[in-house]
Amino acid sequence: MKIGVHFTLPEVDPSALAGTTVVVVDPIRATTSIVEALAHGAGGIYPTGSTEDAVRLAASLGREDTLLCGERKGIKVEGFDLGNSPGEFTEEAVGGMKLVMSTTNGTRALATAAEADRVVVCAFANLSAVAAAVSADDEVIILCAGREDRFAIDDALCAGYVVQKLVEAADEEPDLDDSAQAAKALAEGLTLSRELLEHSAAGRATAEIGLADDLDICSDIDRHDIVPVVHDQAITLAGA
Amino acid sequence: MKIGVHFTLPEVDPSALAGTTVVVVDPIRATTSIVEALAHGAGGIYPTGSTEDAVRLAASLGREDTLLCGERKGIKVEGFDLGNSPGEFTEEAVGGMKLVMSTTNGTRALATAAEADRVVVCAFANLSAVAAAVSADDEVIILCAGREDRFAIDDALCAGYVVQKLVEAADEEPDLDDSAQAAKALAEGLTLSRELLEHSAAGRATAEIGLADDLDICSDIDRHDIVPVVHDQAITLAGA
Numbered sequence: 001m002k003i004g005v006h007f008t009l010p011e012v013d014p015s016a017l018a019g020t021t022v023v024v025v026d027p028i029r030a031t032t033s034i035v036e037a038l039a040h041g042a043g044g045i046y047p048t049g050s051t052e053d054a055v056r057l058a059a060s061l062g063r064e065d066t067l068l069c070g071e072r073k074g075i076k077v078e079g080f081d082l083g084n085s086p087g088e089f090t091e092e093a094v095g096g097m098k099l100v101m102s103t104t105n106g107t108r109a110l111a112t113a114a115e116a117d118r119v120v121v122c123a124f125a126n127l128s129a130v131a132a133a134v135s136a137d138d139e140v141i142i143l144c145a146g147r148e149d150r151f152a153i154d155d156a157l158c159a160g161y162v163v164q165k166l167v168e169a170a171d172e173e174p175d176l177d178d179s180a181q182a183a184k185a186l187a188e189g190l191t192l193s194r195e196l197l198e199h200s201a202a203g204r205a206t207a208e209i210g211l212a213d214d215l216d217i218c219s220d221i222d223r224h225d226i227v228p229v230v231h232d233q234a235i236t237l238a239g240a
Numbered sequence: 241m242k243i244g245v246h247f248t249l250p251e252v253d254p255s256a257l258a259g260t261t262v263v264v265v266d267p268i269r270a271t272t273s274i275v276e277a278l279a280h281g282a283g284g285i286y287p288t289g290s291t292e293d294a295v296r297l298a299a300s301l302g303r304e305d306t307l308l309c310g311e312r313k314g315i316k317v318e319g320f321d322l323g324n325s326p327g328e329f330t331e332e333a334v335g336g337m338k339l340v341m342s343t344t345n346g347t348r349a350l351a352t353a354a355e356a357d358r359v360v361v362c363a364f365a366n367l368s369a370v371a372a373a374v375s376a377d378d379e380v381i382i383l384c385a386g387r388e389d390r391f392a393i394d395d396a397l398c399a400g401y402v403v404q405k406l407v408e409a410a411d412e413e414p415d416l417d418d419s420a421q422a423a424k425a426l427a428e429g430l431t432l433s434r435e436l437l438e439h440s441a442a443g444r445a446t447a448e449i450g451l452a453d454d455l456d457i458c459s460d461i462d463r464h465d466i467v468p469v470v471h472d473q474a475i476t477l478a479g480a
Contacts, residue, residue, distance in 0.1 A: 010250040011390050150251050153418040178393035178441050186422055189429035201418050 002139040005179035008146040021137040022116035025158040026145035028202035030106025032123040039224040041095035045235040047107040054102040070102035086217040109145035121228035131165035160187030245419035248386040261377040262356035266385035268442035270346025272363040279464040281335035285475040287347040294342040310342035326457040349385035361468035371405035400427030
């Protein structure tokens with residue numbers, strides 16, 4: 001098994017992802033929100049690049065059972081139904097609904113992964129389920145959304161926990177690239193907590209807009225045993 | 241004090257380096273070679289981008305006391321005097337000579353740092369001297385050369401050791417960005433050794449071209465108590 005990590009999107013050659021399984025991580029907050037939404041019965045999530053694309057897609061999907069979700073500079077886009085706070089994605093709000101979602105970094109990472117054989121969505125909230133789901137694959141690339149093309153420690157730690165679990169589960173020692181070695185060392189040295197996330201750039205930015213409590217759900221490891229997968233531009237539950 | 245790290249060059253906005261001290265790291269092998277050369281009496285090192293630029297500059301500096309050094313794909317450029325193996329830069333070879341140097345990643349990192357107030361060159365070979373030299377500066381940015389725009393664990397670990405020393409030496413707790421926090425955690429979790437470098441992408445590539453023994457010098461911490469600084473496009477010893 002080969003395991004690679006990309007800490008930032010500019011490092012990625014998207015065509016080199018063909019034939020691999022890509023795990024997209026952006027725990028503050030896009031991938032945590034996606035996990036929450038699917039865990040609470042959302043029928044499918046459609047990541048889009050621009051907010052204009054999101055509005056168009058929601059109209060074509062049928063506005064009556066589609067919610068517009070997402071943020072710019074962390075804050076809910078004007079006219080959208082939901083922002084990007086994991087706690088918003090309750091069963092009441094999203095059960096049975098389609099969600100069109102546009103976020104700053106997370107949806108760009110999902111677009112970058114388009115050529116992979118298999119794309120799964122991972123946050124701290126579901127990392128053991130994701131690690132178990134990809135542990136038999138030949139080549140796993142963990143794609144960190146990063147923060148405006150810069151390294152994000154929350155992404156790196158999440159990637160590191162996945163690497164750690166894959167190494168533990170493997171019969172033969174996997175081949176790790178430099179980033180995967182570093183992410184694993186990070187996971188061995190740091191322990192996830194709300195406080196750790198508060199010291200990250202993404203956590204500080206979240207606190208600055210008054211949403212520090214989002215970090216409670218973002219730092220809650222394995223609260224859901226689900227694996228969101230991307231198929232035909234929609235994210236749904238594996239096996240659903 | 242603020243401490244930042246860039247793991248790859250595409251993350252860097254060069255204009256944002258104005259007003260800062262930049263520490264360039266590329267221990268396998270460019271910055272180790274620079275440290276060796278200056279420790280052994282080289283009169284100045286002139287990093288250049290292309291090999292053609294290197295040849296032109298050497299001609300204008302005066303070929304009788306100038307050596308052409310550097311690599312492409314790790315191997316000494318044809319017609320050059322020296323490659324990029326730290327062990328080549330002995331007193332016999334480089335004492336009193338000017339060195340024009342072109343390497344794949346290291347010289348690009350030095351060019352990226354051009355707008356900084358102060359640029360110093362760091363390898364494992366001189367990291368305590370560098371940390372001491374920049375410990376009173378307001379903002380220190382450690383610039384990893386990376387490996388063809390990808391994360392390199394040898395660079396990250398070297399950066400982490402510098403961060404660790406700066407944090408230890410500081411009166412007030414420095415403000416670390418995400419990358420600096422991660423590099424420090426890496427330095428706390430990993431111990432430099434030739435074997436660790438052999439597992440890095442740069443180390444494997446060096447071994448593949450038959451130069452694995454270069455990693456002995458590259459992994460020899462604090463073998464020199466010198467601080468190479470960049471002034472007017474030349475690298476010389478601080479205080480020289």
